[in-house]
Amino acid sequence: MNNLSFNKLNIEVKEEEENNLVRVIWSGTSDDISPSKILTPFLSNIADKIGTKKLSIELYDLEFMNSSTVPPIVQFIKYCSQKNIEILILYSSSKEWQKFSFKSFETFAIVYKNLKINAV
């Protein structure tokens, strides 16, 4: 699986066979006017290729995102849930904006039991 570098946003995809895990590690800034055009196909491709591995969405190094970045992440969670992929979302407890933004994703864990959201 490929990495993504898009304007000031970087997403590294690390496959860990020993842990049966794919890590999707975000860093930089996501402030494009329409990030879903790039992010949605990129993230869907990960879900299509992940097989039986677990997925870790690691957002703690993301410095800034605009609200347009949220829908492609939400749709990625939904797409993974339809494939019954086990998801762990990791955000930074030291970044106040991340606590508000990503802790609220727990609302999806009510309907999708294979979703966990943790602060690091």
Next chain:
Amino acid sequence: MRKTFLQIEMEPTWAAISNIRETLGEILSSSSVSIRNSVQITATELLENAMKYRSSKTKNENIKLEFNFNHETIDIKVSNNFERDDDFQRLIATVHKIKHESNPKALYEERLKEIYDNDEDKQNRLGLFRIIHECGFDLNCLQDDSQISVIANKRIKEKLD
């Protein structure tokens, strides 16, 4: 006691928004990370809204940002010319809804669920909810015949030099 007032006329380009965000970060470099981030997020969301939802007739007109910061309050005001189209009505309705809801978290999560449930929902319309939930600002809007201003205001307890 330090006070800051900044007024910027922004060309309606997407790149200009990140420049303003960086400028605000520099101005607030001695403030807490929490205040700096909340101002940067709020200004970005208001400017992006002004850019995305302006009408074709006003798309080349500048957008004005006013930033007022003192030891008690932060005010961020974004003004642009407008037409009374669907986006304008939706903006007014959203601000009205926000003003009459005491639980910003509930509004934010309600919008997240809508995005989750509807794949075809291409407009995220999350920015204003993010401002009240994540950044702790109140929102208001003013309008006259040709201009609308969306105002974010927050009381703070930061000790300034």
